[in-house]
Amino acid sequence: MVGVLIIVCILIIVFFIVFQKRKNKLLLDKIKQRQAFEEEISKTQIEIQEQTLKNIGQDLHDNVGQLLSVANMQLSMLAHQVGSDLQDSFTESKNLVKESLQELRSLSKSLNSDVIVYRGLQESLSTEIDRFNKLGLINAEITVTGNENYFLKGKDSIILFRILQEFFSNTIKYSEASILEVHINYTPDFVELTAVDDGIGFDELTIEKGSGLINMKNRAELIDAEFKMTSQLKEGVKLYIKYYYRSH
Structure with missing residues (x-):
């Protein structure tokens, strides 16, 4: 009878240990799955952000940049028609447009992930x-x-x-x-x-x-x-x- 009780106790202890290990493994798997899910969400969010920044940079370069380029060319064409009294102000305005165009191009590149990879x-x-x-x-x-x-x-x-x-x-x-x-x-x-x-x-x-x-x-x-x-x-x-x- 004592031997049976000892065997039963041992079985209960073994079952408890196996159960705990199984439980711990399930909890660990659940934590790993959650971490993987959160990491995937973060990656997706960053990919979306990068694509958005890339699109904004491209739009700035193609649309606003094109408008500033046209404005700069038109100002160059009008340079000879401006009176001497307005020449300084005209030149200053033209330089501002030129600098704005350069800044816009630089900004659009900093938003484009492809340019960052290429430049390093x-x-x-x-x-x-x-x-x-x-x-x-x-x-x-x-x-x-x-x-x-x-x-x-x-x-x-x-x-x-x-x-x-x-x-x-x-x-x-x-x-x-x-x-x-x-x-x-x-x-x-x-x-x-x-x-x-x-x-x-x-x-x-x-x-x-x-x-x-x-x-x-x-x-x-x-x-x-x-x-x-x-x-x-x-x-x-x-x-x-x-x-x-x-x-x-």
């Missing part, structure tokens, strides 16, 4: 920095250390660029900063991207709820990049990204 991350960031300086929006600088020739996957370079672009946009719109510094550090295994401004900063507890920060974090997670953004009020903002190169 470093050149795309340098172009953005140059654009800010030309427009007098902020005193911006980019520095580079290491070898750029390490492999960087095309789509991943787009995501990294968009994260930095979001940071630039927030700096120019809200930070009241006068200086923006960007540094790229290449190593054989990873690339480090650092962006710092000297603006008014923010409360980290409050900014956690902001859609801009969430968007940047989500993008970084998609490519398994380390992401950190720190700030204190009146002490500027610092963004740090560490991205490990993926294999071909």
